[in-house]
Amino acid sequence: MHDRAPQLVDRQLPTDEARDLIALVRDIARQEIVPRAAEEEDTGRFPREVFTLLSASGLLGLPYDAEYGGGDQPYEVYLQVLEELAAARLTVGLGLSVHTLASYALAAHGTKQQQVEHLPAILGGGLLGAYALSEPSSGSDAASLRTRAVRDGGDWVINGTKAWITHGGVADFYTVMARTGEEGPRGITAFLVPADAEGLSAAAPEKKMGLKGSPTAQLHLDGVRVPDSRRIGEEGQGFAIALSALDSGRLGIAACAIGVAQAALDEAVGYARQRRQFGRAIADFQGLRFMLADMATQIEAGRALYLSAARLRDAGRPFARQAAMAKLHCTDTAMRVTTDAVQILGGYGYTADFPAERYMREAKVLQIVEGTNQIQRMVIARHLVGPEGR
Structure with a gap:
């Protein structure tokens, strides 16, 4: 297997605490997640011990109140943690996103007594x-x-x-x-x-x-x-709670999608630098260089889109339309980028010896979960021109 640790994205983080947090996540990804990702995905093994470690490290409740064991981190930071984890292994990044989604109803709409009774175990006590x-x-x-x-x-x-x-x-x-x-x-x-x-x-x-x-x-x-x-x-009130949770959850899926796309780009770049054909590295061929440039541009645009929506959320402003746009764009980007990564690796990209084919298979589900991309288009259109059949 040729899984490699994701390259380090140059992140613009608001505080020293956030920078330390990303450094911690990268250490966990490099030491505990990446080395076993391919083998465990192949065998279908769920890495419960990784989620136990994330909980013990304070990473399962990042956007929630520290009073109950959360991390008091803005969504702008939490989503970048998700991206890092998803780049290492989507099972882990998506798992954290789902746990955050499942915790939302209690954290945002529970009574004080409910929050005191249940949130500490959910946010930092090892529950999933x-x-x-x-x-x-x-x-x-x-x-x-x-x-x-x-x-x-x-x-x-x-x-x-x-x-x-x-x-x-x-x-x-x-x-x-x-x-x-x-x-x-x-x-x-x-x-x-x-x-x-x-x-x-x-x-x-x-x-x-x-x-x-x-x-x-x-x-x-x-x-x-x-x-x-x-x-x-x-x-x-449950359906309103569910929809509100999904607005935030869609940002989580967007961040995970960019993580997978970044991992695929990293794999493609590394391969293109090493693979030689016609006496030189294939990274020297203009057609392939243009593919890599397009992949990188789509990823950067997706990252900017989900972070922009997150900053609206952190400021207490409406962000549902932007969340739908981020989910739509980022997951479509992940599908395109992972497909191109397989193409760049050629025959090797179609084998399980390299992770590109796994990234491509994983990217597809992100266009479906937490509202299909067709639903995202409906949501965006409603914000633009109102509901259907007015």
């Missing part, structure tokens, strides 16, 4: 989260979900099936969206469900073309009983 919104019959049309929660005294009893759940079967808690009222978005409520709840089980992980080390599975809720103290927000 999953986000359960999608279902077999409701993916892009998430508001039509069928999982139902019915009140029974001081508890809720939840029945239904969730689908495409990252960390399904390995998470310690699930943020579950379930119907508690009328059809449509106003009848959905959010719940914090522990993984050991009776009646909760995960199916066998899906067999995927990429991200084999990151388990994706259906989640079955068969009479799962949770106390009302685990209801997050008001009844009927």
